[in-house]
Amino acid sequence: MKYWIVSALALLLAIALALSGANEYIFFAGFVVLQAIVLATAWNILGGYAGYVNFGVPGFVGVGAYTALAMHLLFQAPILVQILAGAVLAGVLGLGVGLLTLRLRGIFFSIATIAVVFILEAIVMNTRFLGGATGLQLTRPALAWGFDSYTRMLFVAMTAMAILAVSVARYIQNSHIGQGLQAVRDSEEAAECSGVPTLKLKLIACAISGAMLGIAGAPLPMYLSYVEPASTFNLHYAVIALAMPIIGGTSHWAGPLIGALILGSLQQIVTVTVSSELNVLVVGVLLVVFVVAAPDGVIGLIKKWKTSSK
Helix, strand or coil: CHHHHHHHHHHHHHHHHHCCCCCHHHHHHHHHHHHHHHHHHHHHHHHCCCCCCCCCHHHHHHHHHHHHHHHHHHHCCCHHHHHHHHHHHHHHHHHHHHHHHCCCCCHHHHHHHHHHHHHHHHHHHCCHHHCCCCCEECCCCCCCCCCCCHHHHHHHHHHHHHHHHHHHHHHHHHCHHHHHHHHHHHCHHHHHHCCCCHHHHHHHHHHHHHHHHHHHHCCHHHHHCEECHHHHCCCHHHHHHHHHHHHHCCCCCHHHHHHHHHHHHHHHHHHHHCCHHHHHHHHHHHHHHHHHHCCCHHHHHHHHHHHHHC
């Protein structure tokens, strides 16, 4: 019950903040951090729970973004419909990619997911309707729900999506799906011998993870009022989506949340105070520190501290 109370309060606080006269940069940076939470949580469902490292994150983000763009261009669909459509198509893509690649393991699976990114980017670059290689400038429709700017409105929307993503990850971890995925991560052969439907569970994880990554990408066209393949399918998404759960801890639903808050906030601080070009350095340094000093992430450190304090 406490979790749901905290979630409801967080959403109400986001709405109140967005309707206030707070500085616009708060919502610009807040959107990025909240998107990072969704990306990290989505990646962890397959990469953390099941142990299948997915480098194809930009492909699903791009599918979400360009599906939302198509819904806007064709039907002038509202943002909620755009996000829903992006989630559905990215989820279907996740299921399809899973059917084609999940029989591969280790580095071979990871390489196959990278190939998906380049295939999707090439398709978009050769689709004139979606702006092709040069991208497309958008004219945003009228604002809804009484907000003063798209940044504020999408900040609230991304808050709701971050809460939804974390709630789904929390449910999966505590369900038979999560237990089965953890058995796959520990030893897939042993899980199969024990009667665990490994392929079915991995496909479910692929579909859910893909849909959540699509949700993270769907607001981008309206957030930026511009979309183009090079930035939308940028492999930077894959790096940060992997780094955040490692920093926070992949074994628990709260790990990606903690990692995203640490890394996302630190990147925004560095961008404002030093230079946006140092973001990659920040990711690299934190990854090295946690892989060497705390391979189980912040969650692992907390568990060790609790054990030693008893």
